[in-house]
Amino acid sequence: MMGSGGMVVLDDTTCMVDFARFFLTFTAEESCGKCVPCRVGTAHMVDILDAICKGEADMTDLEKLERLAHTVKENSLCGLGQTAPNPVLSSLRYFRDEFEEHIRERRCRAAVCTELVEFHIIPGNCVGCLRCVAVCPTGAISGPRAEPQSLDASKCIKCRSCVEACRYNAISGDAIVADAADPTAAGAGTTAATGGSDAR
Numbered sequence: 001m002m003g004s005g006g007m008v009v010l011d012d013t014t015c016m017v018d019f020a021r022f023f024l025t026f027t028a029e030e031s032c033g034k035c036v037p038c039r040v041g042t043a044h045m046v047d048i049l050d051a052i053c054k055g056e057a058d059m060t061d062l063e064k065l066e067r068l069a070h071t072v073k074e075n076s077l078c079g080l081g082q083t084a085p086n087p088v089l090s091s092l093r094y095f096r097d098e099f100e101e102h103i104r105e106r107r108c109r110a111a112v113c114t115e116l117v118e119f120h121i122i123p124g125n126c127v128g129c130l131r132c133v134a135v136c137p138t139g140a141i142s143g144p145r146a147e148p149q150s151l152d153a154s155k156c157i158k159c160r161s162c163v164e165a166c167r168y169n170a171i172s173g174d175a176i177v178a179d180a181a182d183p184t185a186a187g188a189g190t191t192a193a194t195g196g197s198d199a200r
Helices: 018-032 035-052 060-074 081-084 086-105 132-134 161-165
Strands: 117-121 171-175
Touching: 018 035, 035 060, 035 081, 035 086, 060 081, 060 086, 060 132, 081 161, 132 161, 161 171
Parallel strands: none
Antiparallel strands: 117 171
């Protein structure tokens, strides 16, 4: 579909919802716009994936996404439109649980979807090497060398630079606890995702 015939290897630091959105966004931008299924369908699918990544979707949106993917695949005029939904369909087939986690629990297990995650430092893992301090663009991390650092959530823009720089898995992404009154938020809790530069 992407024209390279290459293989992409992923690990548990990749969010499959975000990954599907990345490829679909590319094909939506490449659409020539001649046929409605591709021109409108792919754009609408990107909108649904955006909502899922932001924790704003419900289970009916997941059904719409799958139905729309089949419609685009079966009715587009050219190969681009016919294959554009494949990343979404494959992700839904093999990683449907991740999509449902984003919707039901508002949780991104890979701590990639920034609207669903807030970062903090694990004092027991932090050795105070200051690598995270050096790469943070907003100065959200501070502390003396050789001691656990502090992260100011009000300054954090969730760019993940610190996560990628840390060699000690000292920075964790936790699910933002959603409003308990929201029926889609049941089960929101802490993600298991922590990452360092050697984990990617």
